[in-house]
Amino acid sequence: MDRNIAAKFIDYQVSCKDCCMANVCLPLGLSAVELDQLMKIIDRQSPMSRGEHLFQIGEPHKSLYAVRSGSIKVYIPTEGGEEQVHRFILPGELLGFDAIEGGKHTCAAVALETTSVCAFPYHRLEKLCHTFQGLDHELHRLFGKEIANEHDLLQLLAKKSAEARLASFLLDLSNRLKKRGFSEREFNLTMSRHDISNHLGLAVETVSRLFARFQNEGLLTVRRRHIQLQNMPEIKELFVNVSPTTSKRRIAPANRKGNIGGSYRLRKVKAAQV
Amino acid sequence: MDRNIAAKFIDYQVSCKDCCMANVCLPLGLSAVELDQLMKIIDRQSPMSRGEHLFQIGEPHKSLYAVRSGSIKVYIPTEGGEEQVHRFILPGELLGFDAIEGGKHTCAAVALETTSVCAFPYHRLEKLCHTFQGLDHELHRLFGKEIANEHDLLQLLAKKSAEARLASFLLDLSNRLKKRGFSEREFNLTMSRHDISNHLGLAVETVSRLFARFQNEGLLTVRRRHIQLQNMPEIKELFVNVSPTTSKRRIAPANRKGNIGGSYRLRKVKAAQV
């Protein structure tokens, strides 16, 4: 696997066109000429190892980054040495938007495993924007997506039960991996339970127990960090149905089809409510 | 009061300089000339009445808005007809940043009371930015503040107990009102308990109970929507100390001074934990 990454890395030195992420990383609808230009400003950095920081909070903002391989945790350190895990960045995704406006990073980013990124120096990107309308527009679109992301997380934390949070987390990962050409049903988590629980505003133990429960219910198989989603429709229902606060209307009665494995304490109670 | 607002409104037709919010609304450090230019592009809209929308989600983005008087609720409607209350805008504050990137509003904004706003048509603002470097910079700063705001809210929802959330909410309001020249200790809430609880990710009843408890403890006086903060240092401690998830370290033992009114169930338990 490591060797594989190394091999790819050499490719990237040559051209974005050969990058397996090319079609998802910056799906700009740019012309060949424009892509060439963009390629030229890219600063390919040497791979980071686990625990290494891409940037720290407060650092001046120099680049947007695209993850080629590996994964990154974006978080905000808080007063007491704690942290708030903000999001996880997968291959083919971008980060660094957090500082565009203020000129300084408002988050920190750390590699969760051996990770390589492309850097787009921001001042050069800006110049390119003046030349290519398309690029400008695309960046704005991406920025908007960042904000939408934050809003979803807010929604999740304000309104959703623990099980809905975890379900949502898994589905989101699955979706994003699928878009990048990985399997949507089977993947490895690169982040610890601690990171997950922090991200979702839960206790580690709760996350652990939920994984166990989901597995008992036949929704997925989990062994340490290896996940296989077995019943995605059912997982989706978990996400949609449950909103403890602002309850009221709990979606139509609609017979939950299948309810495999069933017969788990909390689950039974919940079924009764529907 | 209404008459008062009407009187002010006429003033605004004339000049920003006479606006009591002038020094807080856009503290740009602009020259007199620049301010004049800015003034010229302002579109003063007729006052909105309670429940009227400034913009709806999905609408094209036309302006940034500054609230002159009254207050506004910014929220995101969700599938089931629910909503997620995002923030409240007070006099002298701006809104409309949510759509700059995407061109469409990602939130809705509704007046909580009779409210008047100034609109800065965005296309004209952009032109001005090209002329005045300062304005450009200032907008970026404001944008950065918006994001920081979101992050704080995330932190609050992910990590803080109900009492810390309400304390934080009140302190934040108090701070902002102070900046705008209002009393920091005594004010009226223009939003319903429902809005507050939604914003904080709590049940209405919990908010109600917390108000009652805070009052019993001598932290504040509350009667319907009228608030007087009596013991701000103590309220600040509530905000800082308590973080249920990711608990650990619960700040030093330090004898909580005074604990007026004391002897309330939850409070006693908490004291025992310290």
Next chain:
DNA sequence: CGGGACCTTGAGGCTCGTCAAAGCTGGTGG
């Protein structure tokens, strides 16, 4: 093989949401 980081599991109980009912307040109409 020992130590440490990470993960799981169990027991117990606090917080906060849910449900139900009653109190207030402002508006409307008689």
Next chain:
DNA sequence: CCACCAGCTTTGACGAGCCTCAAGGTCCCG
């Protein structure tokens, strides 16, 4: 002016959901 109603707010009882504490597994690495 009062009666009445609708919407907001408060209060109480109850227990579900999740956190805390504690201990034991599992994996990795030197």
